[in-house]
Amino acid sequence: MSGDGSVTVRDLSVRFGRGSQAVHAVRGVSFSVAPGESFGLVGESGSGKSTVLRVLAGLNQDWQGTATISGLDVASGDRRLPRIAQMVFQDPYASLHPRHTVDRTLAEPLAIHGIGDASRRVEQALMAVGLGPGFRFRYPNQLSGGQRQRVAIARALMLEPSVLLLDEPTSALDVSVQAEILNLLHRLRRERGLTMLLVSHNLAVIAHMCDRLAVMNRGAIVEEMAVAALRRGEPREAYTRQLLLASLGYDRAVAASMVSYD
Amino acid sequence: MTPLLEIEDLRVSFPTPTGPFDAVRGVSFSLGRERLGIVGESGSGKSLTGRSILRLLPANAALSARRLTFDGTDLLSAPTRTLRALRGSRIGLVLQDPKYSLNPVMRVGEQIAEAARIHGGVSAAEARRRALAMLEAVRIRDPERVFGLYPHEVSGGMGQRIMIAMMLVPEPDLLIADEPTSALDVTVQMQVLAILDDLVARRGMGLIFISHDLDLVSSFCDRVLVMYAGRVVEERNARDLAGATHPYTRGLLQSLPRIDDERAELPTLSRDPAWRDG
Numbered sequence: 001m002s003g004d005g006s007v008t009v010r011d012l013s014v015r016f017g018r019g020s021q022a023v024h025a026v027r028g029v030s031f032s033v034a035p036g037e038s039f040g041l042v043g044e045s046g047s048g049k050s051t052v053l054r055v056l057a058g059l060n061q062d063w064q065g066t067a068t069i070s071g072l073d074v075a076s077g078d079r080r081l082p083r084i085a086q087m088v089f090q091d092p093y094a095s096l097h098p099r100h101t102v103d104r105t106l107a108e109p110l111a112i113h114g115i116g117d118a119s120r121r122v123e124q125a126l127m128a129v130g131l132g133p134g135f136r137f138r139y140p141n142q143l144s145g146g147q148r149q150r151v152a153i154a155r156a157l158m159l160e161p162s163v164l165l166l167d168e169p170t171s172a173l174d175v176s177v178q179a180e181i182l183n184l185l186h187r188l189r190r191e192r193g194l195t196m197l198l199v200s201h202n203l204a205v206i207a208h209m210c211d212r213l214a215v216m217n218r219g220a221i222v223e224e225m226a227v228a229a230l231r232r233g234e235p236r237e238a239y240t241r242q243l244l245l246a247s248l249g250y251d252r253a254v255a256a257s258m259v260s261y262d
Numbered sequence: 263m264t265p266l267l268e269i270e271d272l273r274v275s276f277p278t279p280t281g282p283f284d285a286v287r288g289v290s291f292s293l294g295r296e297r298l299g300i301v302g303e304s305g306s307g308k309s310l311t312g313r314s315i316l317r318l319l320p321a322n323a324a325l326s327a328r329r330l331t332f333d334g335t336d337l338l339s340a341p342t343r344t345l346r347a348l349r350g351s352r353i354g355l356v357l358q359d360p361k362y363s364l365n366p367v368m369r370v371g372e373q374i375a376e377a378a379r380i381h382g383g384v385s386a387a388e389a390r391r392r393a394l395a396m397l398e399a400v401r402i403r404d405p406e407r408v409f410g411l412y413p414h415e416v417s418g419g420m421g422q423r424i425m426i427a428m429m430l431v432p433e434p435d436l437l438i439a440d441e442p443t444s445a446l447d448v449t450v451q452m453q454v455l456a457i458l459d460d461l462v463a464r465r466g467m468g469l470i471f472i473s474h475d476l477d478l479v480s481s482f483c484d485r486v487l488v489m490y491a492g493r494v495v496e497e498r499n500a501r502d503l504a505g506a507t508h509p510y511t512r513g514l515l516q517s518l519p520r521i522d523d524e525r526a527e528l529p530t531l532s533r534d535p536a537w538r539d540g
Contacts, residue, residue, distance in 0.1 A: 045418070176303065176517050205519055207522075246452050248477075248521070249480070255459075
């Protein structure tokens with residue numbers, strides 16, 4: 001049911017608004033992710049990286065181009081799509097319903113897709129993300145930020161997808177909690193052969209989690225590269241080099257040499 | 263030379279149904295004309311420490327200290343009027359989120375000019391000129407246009423630079439910056455830090471830079487305090503943060519993913535109850 005887990009995007013274009021007010025948020029973006037691969041989209045705010053992810057998750061329905069997941073056309077709204085690709089959002093304080101228990105949050109996707117055996121599946125999912133059964137009947141306000149993000153990941157796993165779409169999954173968390181969540185995602189990917197598409201502004205997180213990455217600026221992909229090349233400090237484009245330098249900490253000379261790529 | 267700021271045994275606690283909760287437990291440090299970083303995770307008490315200096319704590323907070331002086335003024339016993347004269351004009355505070363710090367019904371330029379007028383005691387025309395110059399200094403490209411915008415019309419990054427401009431225009435002697443660049447893109451962050459750097463170097467401003475970002479603090483500040491559970495567990499020269507000896511600091515440093523390493527698993531922190539007191 002969950003398909004091979006490949007993702008392809010061709011000439012994706014997204015506009016918000018009309019006429020002179022229109023914002024061209026994504027401009028002709030193309031990339032593909034092989035089954036089981038982990039691919040990063042990195043960029044600054046407004047670069048269009050999250051919009052690409054939202055198109056793939058079916059959350060943005062007004063776009064041009066081609067996008068497929070496991071060979072299924074994302075535009076078709078095929079009911080199988082949510083069972084193949086699931087999304088984890090940035091802010092676990094906002095993405096969980098405050099008046100639903102963990103149990104209800106996790107069981108809902110099963111009910112929608114008519115999958116039985118909910119009780120056992122909920123317990124399994126909680127175990128998979130490192131939360132014991134003791135968390136099952138808690139409300140989000142009884143959980144820390146890291147525990148909430150684990151619940152959000154468990155929810156994304158309920159339909160046993162082959163693709164995880166991750167939108168800044170650790171940027172709202174403390175660094176020690178970030179390490180726990182990144183380790184969890186690593187382990188889930190290894191155990192389940194998941195394809196991951198990770199959006200982040202943090203180059204170090206992308207380098208840690210991904211095999212390849214694409215750098216976005218103003219709605220377009222500036223360059224696509226292997227993480228190994230990033231580690232060697234070998235980006236081709238000046239924009240990526242600047243982003244890399246700025247990510248390495250404060251340096252007076254680097255700050256003075258910054259140029260605008262708007 | 264006497265330090266700009268002296269703090270000894272600072273404590274902040276909050277009443278709870280089960281007795282007082284001690285959020286800051288005996289913090290001491292002094293600050294000269296330098297860049298001091300305070301790092302720690304959420305709940306470590308770093309923000310409360312910063313706000314205590316301005317005596318801007320929630321009404322139910324209990325503040326005590328053996329010593330809390332700014333440039334010779336005892337902040338603990340100072341009357342409200344003295345504190346108001348210090349806040350904004352001599353001690354500035356930049357908060358993380360401009361959404362809650364800017365007045366939503368006032369043009370951003372007017373807010374900066376107001377700060378120059380009230381704290382700098384200059385004429386309206388001069389205040390406007392200074393506001394525009396400060397907008398330019400925080401790398402806002404079209405200051406005249408941005409001057410007339412309302413807070414909802416600017417992006418988060420621009421709002422943060424406007425906040426910083428507003429705090430810097432009275433030319434304070436001490437700036438407390440609580441996560442001032444966390445909401446900014448890395449390239450803008452670098453430019454904003456360069457502005458703060460200049461102010462410390464040129465005007466001898468003292469800076470308290472509160473952040474959760476260890477790498478940033480170690481590259482930007484002169485000295486770093488590491489806070490855990492309301493206490494300073496370690497103090498180091500910023501350049502030497504990598505040589506930290508406290509297990510909490512070491513744990514934090516090791517749990518950071520880095521661009522140039524290939525560890526599959528990041529070491530996670532197991533918190534030792536002894537760190538609360540050790």
